[in-house]
Amino acid sequence: MKELPKHYDQSKEAKLYKLWESSGYFAPEAHPPWTDNPQTNPNHGKPFTISMPPPNVTGTLHVGHAVMLALQDIMIRFERMRGRKTLWLPGTDHAAIATQSKVESEIYKREGKTRFDLGREEFLRRVEAFAQASHDTIVGQIKSLGSSCDWSREAFTLDQARTLAVRTAFKQMYEAGLIYRGKRIVNWDPKLQTTVSDDEIEWKEEQVPFYYLKYGPFEIGTARPETKFGDKYVVMHPKDKRYKNYKHGQQLEVDWMNGKVTATVIKDESVDPEFGTGVMTITPWHDLADFDIAQRHNLEFEQIIDFKGLLLPVAGEFASQHIKKARPLIVEKLKRQGLLVKIDEQYTHRIATNSRGGGIIEPQIKEQWFVDVNEQITDHGSRITLKELMKKAVQSGQVKIIPERFKKVYFHWIDNLRDWCISRQIWYGHQIPVWYCGGVEKTSQPRMGFHSSIVPELLGGKRRTYRLRDHKFNVGDRFVFKNSGNRILLGKGIITNVIKTTVGGIELPDMIHSDKYKTTPELIAAFKRMHPDEKVTKTTPAIIYDYEFIPFSKQDQTEGCGQMTVSETAPTKCPACGGTNFEQDPDTLDTWFSSGLWTFSTLGWPKQTKDLKTFHPTDVMETGYDILFFWVARMILMTGFLLKDIPFKTVYLHGLVRDKDRQKMSKSKGNVIDPLGIIEVYGADALRMALMVGNLPGNDLPLSEDKVRGYRNFANKIWNASRFVLQNTQDYNPPQSPLILRGDKTAATPPLKIRGGRGELLPEDKKILKDLDNFAQSITKKLEKYDFAHAAEDLYRYFWHTFADKVIEEAKPKLADNLSAEAPAKAEKKRASAQLLLKTMLETQLKLLHPFMPFVTEAIWQINHKDLLMIEKWPGKLTGD
């Protein structure tokens, strides 16, 4: 045998990875001969699948990714050695907004340009180039950790196959009434010019002045005086005795910021009488709570701030000013007017910011696409809502969550879930698969004319006064009136009167009247769809505030009807008018929409592929607990509806990696541990072990370089103990006619090849092997229970302190050449027994350690084996589950 180096050389890891990869055994199709016999391999043909949570293509991987890759690789390698048909499907996530904002800010820094300067096409080209570069880096990192995933099936959330899946999913959900379009209050980021989901919000505390203002006979408090211009509702708790003389609906004239306003008293239980004066005015357009109140009482909505954060004409002389700059000026004016009562400087306010690198969130009412989580679907014959569907999967035990305490958190999250806003006004991502006949511009232009209030009694046709924005109308103009969600025609009319108003010299949006106005049968149908439980009569008040007011022209007829088509591919002919001029909705989908499909879109869905049949549902979803809601819940939702199935049987949630002082790792703190740097110095095995020991599900894990160094030492210990065993067993000849060791069917390394006389184990050595056997079984049990932390710790201790410190040390005299005191035959027997013992113990432990430390173990194995350790049989008797 060649002289082996004194220290384990981790620089050979890349070569070993190539050896594994080129063997083809990462793919489930290839399996070693020993697995083919169903007699000895009860797991023959039985799949084991993990979908790799796709890392975002936003740069490089961090140690958190290393944890997930190590955990999954352990499970995969363990099951592969147990004879299962293992598939670990890798991929990357386009991460829409995260990637876009990263590229956007880099372009801005370097060239001073925004995405609008570059244009959609050029900008996307840049993002894609960045994504590709990130992807390549990430794949290299995944490999350097030793991940044994099947690269032939690699997927990307934005590639062609996944695009088909996304569009198909969208269409099916739309047709089932789960997806709707409507105006709702959304989290608007004026900086990135897009909506942000509730889960992407990051709250920050801020000390701001709190102003008490005089509003007629009341005193109201606000931290945001700049939103108050249009306030005309004053709200209080119905049981508040202080205000019992005011009645709900009562109107009074008050002096307000831009002159007199007619205020309406509203009694609502959501008001906290203990807070401030117990009275508040509301701004439904820019506050969710206010929006809810306004909706409950059918109040009007008015936009105060535009989408860039500038004040609208309603603000009078402050129009077009940015809210941040206008606030002090507004406070000045209030003071002059005598409306400012007092200022509380010590007020802690929580402001919402976009965690994806954006700005301060300004709630706005906007037209968006939503998934209705309270909509019912048919699931295995019964009608349940999407919320119930998500709960049921976990409640019934079909999906297990480890650790179990996260079940409660999961249920709680679902209970508080609101409709999921899935559209984003960004460019990088899956464009919404909806096409408009006549083009987007034609049909979305009329948004300018949309009405900003609820229209009560629309069905009765009584109300015919509409306030418009930014649009000039003339008497005699014809108009059509459409529900903006599904573009159903609601009514037609001719404008009979236009009212122009000015406040403080500023022209307000037009009010129009129409005496000649008719509702349509489609309106009744639309209303029924929106309110299936209500009986509709001629006088039913409709709460339809999602509509567009479209000036009618001949163009609308010739170039397109505005009809919407939801489809997997661009339509060629409009089913309504025969038009051929289509344009796709410019918005893109929330990134979680495509990742929600991940477990099955990667297996070929919507095509009914063999992979889908074989590998779905997947076995384990291993991910961070911080992502339980974003992702896990949505996968359960999507799979439940689209496949009537669960996406995975077990969810294993790992903790966050923190630094040695338990601090979250972040670039700004400079405490980020770069996995590649660590691997270069200490080797991937050392990092993997350091990430496993002490890593209990759902608990955070402190990681220090010292810890990694400790396991690098362990890798070296393995190397040297192996070197010793190999050197001292070179002359050991396996006997020709093997005998099975008595009573040893579950032995750690069956069958032990033993024959009478030479090569038989001495009783004391047999005992040690029996121990080893028990040890191997306990490791197997721990791995089956997903107890990786303890399995890793046990392996470490056993190898070092039992095998190296005791067994090897005690074997040394038996192996020695000069056994002068004893008879040569007896000495020979001892020596052979010791050799067999060491060889067996070493090989068994290499197999047990392989999932955790694949590189060192394989490197040692390769010294005197032709086959790969990776596909050796797992020690102990294989069981069928």
Added chain:
RNA sequence: GGACGCUUAGCUCAGCUGGUUAGAGCGUCGCAUUUACACUGCGAAGGCCGAAGGUUCGAAUCCUUCAGCGUCCACCA
């Protein structure tokens, strides 16, 4: 405001359904040494198991209360 979790050796944590002297790794201290391995070996010191009460023959473990820490969710004009 609501929920969950944690509190055990200097540090990071194990201790399953209550059962003999409470464990590991790292660290500390002492000793050893041309040994497969100094990326080593042997050994030692270190804990009224957060506090108080209760259940029990018996509690780190079960129950109650409290304190401190942490996390998540909701959210106030």
